[in-house]
Each structure stands twice: as structure tokens, then as C-alpha cells.
Amino acid sequence: MRSTPRSNLASVHAAGDRGRHFVANRLLLLAMVGGIAVAARLFSTSLSGGVVLCPLHGLLGMPCPGCGLTRAFCCLAHGQFATAAGYNPLCFLVAGLGVAGAAISIAELFLRRRLTWYGFFFNGKLARALAAGVITFTLVRIAMLACSGELFSAYIRTSWTYRLLAGS
Amino acid sequence: MDMVDRKDIPVFKMEPVLVLILGLVTCGLYLIYWNIKAAEVLNKVAGREVISPVVAVISGCCAPVHIYYYYLCGQCLPDLGALIGRPEIKDQSILLLILGIFFPMVAAMIVQGHINAIYAEK
Numbered sequence: 001m002r003s004t005p006r007s008n009l010a011s012v013h014a015a016g017d018r019g020r021h022f023v024a025n026r027l028l029l030l031a032m033v034g035g036i037a038v039a040a041r042l043f044s045t046s047l048s049g050g051v052v053l054c055p056l057h058g059l060l061g062m063p064c065p066g067c068g069l070t071r072a073f074c075c076l077a078h079g080q081f082a083t084a085a086g087y088n089p090l091c092f093l094v095a096g097l098g099v100a101g102a103a104i105s106i107a108e109l110f111l112r113r114r115l116t117w118y119g120f121f122f123n124g125k126l127a128r129a130l131a132a133g134v135i136t137f138t139l140v141r142i143a144m145l146a147c148s149g150e151l152f153s154a155y156i157r158t159s160w161t162y163r164l165l166a167g168s
Numbered sequence: 169m170d171m172v173d174r175k176d177i178p179v180f181k182m183e184p185v186l187v188l189i190l191g192l193v194t195c196g197l198y199l200i201y202w203n204i205k206a207a208e209v210l211n212k213v214a215g216r217e218v219i220s221p222v223v224a225v226i227s228g229c230c231a232p233v234h235i236y237y238y239y240l241c242g243q244c245l246p247d248l249g250a251l252i253g254r255p256e257i258k259d260q261s262i263l264l265l266i267l268g269i270f271f272p273m274v275a276a277m278i279v280q281g282h283i284n285a286i287y288a289e290k
Contacts, residue, residue, distance in 0.1 A: 032233075032236055060195060066196075066229035066230050121220045121221075122220050123222075126221070127225050128221075130226075131204060
């Protein structure tokens with residue numbers, strides 16, 4: 001195995017690069033969160049019958065972990081929390097993290113330094129526990145949809161592959 | 169002098185096509201695992217915490233976060249290039265961000281291809 005001196009990496013990390021990334025990353029995060037919030041507020045909460053944009057859902061007719069988040073965010077933006085939970089309960093977690101991330105980004109841009117107190121977001125064990133929760137939630141949701149028969153009817157209604165095969 | 173040893177980099181080598189297939193077959197669930205492992209490798213390569221593992225998990229659920237995840241992956245590529253002796257590998261944040269919007273699986277395959285280069289024998 002070959003070792004590479006950190007001096008090579010030092011030449012990559014010119015002070016200007018890191019400074020540019022520091023600002024750009026936070027501005028991008030703010031633009032993303034702000035854009036989602038504005039779009040969710042502008043769109044109607046009665047979203048149904050639209051084009052399926054998710055490639056997983058389009059190909060397989062199966063819900064991915066984020067299925068329903070778009071509609072859920074729209075409902076959250078209109079204060080319809082119960083309806084949002086019905087579309088995808090993960091919306092509260094994702095929205096909460098988004099708001100927290102935006103607040104931290106604003107603080108760091110103002111202070112011009114990286115804060116250290118949110119180091120737990122870089123904890124691998126926390127991430128694995130969260131991943132296990134999300135995967136379990138998705139599998140349970142798929143199982144419930146399958147048992148209720150909604151999974152197959154949704155596949156017929158929305159899947160690109162079924163429409164292609166059925167010739168419609 | 170600080171040394172970056174390839175032995176310290178977690179092993180995460182697999183065929184990029186397999187990433188695509190597993191991602192589709194598991195309805196995106198495999199991608200949550202892939203996001204975490206790729207973030208782990210890239211953070212180790214960069215020698216700093218560029219990608220939060222929590223962001224890696226959430227990116228498997230939410231498309232905008234997924235796009236942001238690929239943007240961060242692109243920032244680690246110059247470090248990867250320096251590690252494997254290929255300084256021509258530049259920051260591909262913008263490319264991966266755009267691919268993340270339109271062809272996210274292609275972005276994942278590109279990142280996996282770069283990661284595989286770490287373990288290639290010379």
C-alpha cells in the first residue's frame with residue numbers, strides 16, 4: 001500500500017479553497033432550504049394525479065423512503081400537520097433538520113467560523129441508528145400498503161412500466 | 169510529516185453498475201447504506217468531516233438533500249486524486265450537483281468509480 005504525504009493534500013487545500021467552500025456550502029444549504037419552503041408554500045396541498053417524478057416509483061411502483069415528502073412539505077407549509085404525517089411522517093424530521101441546518105449556517109456565516117457544538121451530527125452510530133429507523137419505517141409502510149392492496153393499485157395507477165406494458 | 173495511508177481508508181469497493189441495480193431493486197434502501205459508507209470513505213480521504221453521516225442518511229429520503237450530498241462528495245475528489253497520485257482529478261461539485269438533479273444514479277456510479285480507484289493495485 002502506498003502512503004501519500006499530507007503535504008500533497010496541503011497543496012490542494014489552499015486557504016482560498018476552504019474559505020470558498022465554507023461560504024458556498026452554507027449559501028447552497030440556505031438556498032435549498034429557502035427554495036423548498038417557498039415552493040411548498042406556493043403549491044396547493046391538494047396534490048393528486050400528477051406526474052410521478054420519482055424514478056423508483058415510476059419503474060417499480062414501490063414507495064421509496066422519501067415517497068410523499070413533497071406533499072407532506074406542502075401540507076407543513078400550510079399548517080396541516082396531521083395531513084403531512086399521513087403523507088410521510090419523516091417530513092417532521094427532515095424539516096426540523098433543514099430548519100436547524102439553515103439556522104446554523106446563518107450563525108456560522110455571521111460568525112465566520114464553524115461552530116463545534118453540533119458535532120454529534122457527525123456521529124456514525126447516530127447515523128446508523130437513524131438509517132435503521134428509516135429503513136424499518138419504509139419496510140413497514142410497504143408491508144402495510146401491500147396488505148391493504150393499495151400497493152398494487154398504486155402501481156397500476158402511477159407506474160411508467162405498467163403504462164408502457166399496457167400500451168396506454 | 170503527516171501521512172495519509174491507504175490502509176486507513178475503509179474498504180468500500182464495488183462495481184458501479186451494482187450500485188445502480190441494488191439501488192433500484194431495494195427501492196432506494198440500499199442507497200441509504202451506500203450514502204453512509206461513501207461519506208465515511210470520503211471523509212477519511214479528505215482528513216476532515218466534509219459530509220455528515222446524518223446528512224448521508226437523510227439524503228436517501230429527500231431529493232434536494234441528495235443533490236447537496238453529491239455536491240459535498242465532489243469537494244472530496246481533489247483529496248482523493250492527491251491520495252492516488254492523480255492530481256488531474258478536480259473538484260467536481262458542480263458536475264455532481266447537476267447530475268444529482270437529473271441523473272442521481274449516474275452521480276452515485278461516478279463517485280463509486282472514484283472510490284474504487286483508491287483500492288486499485290499498481
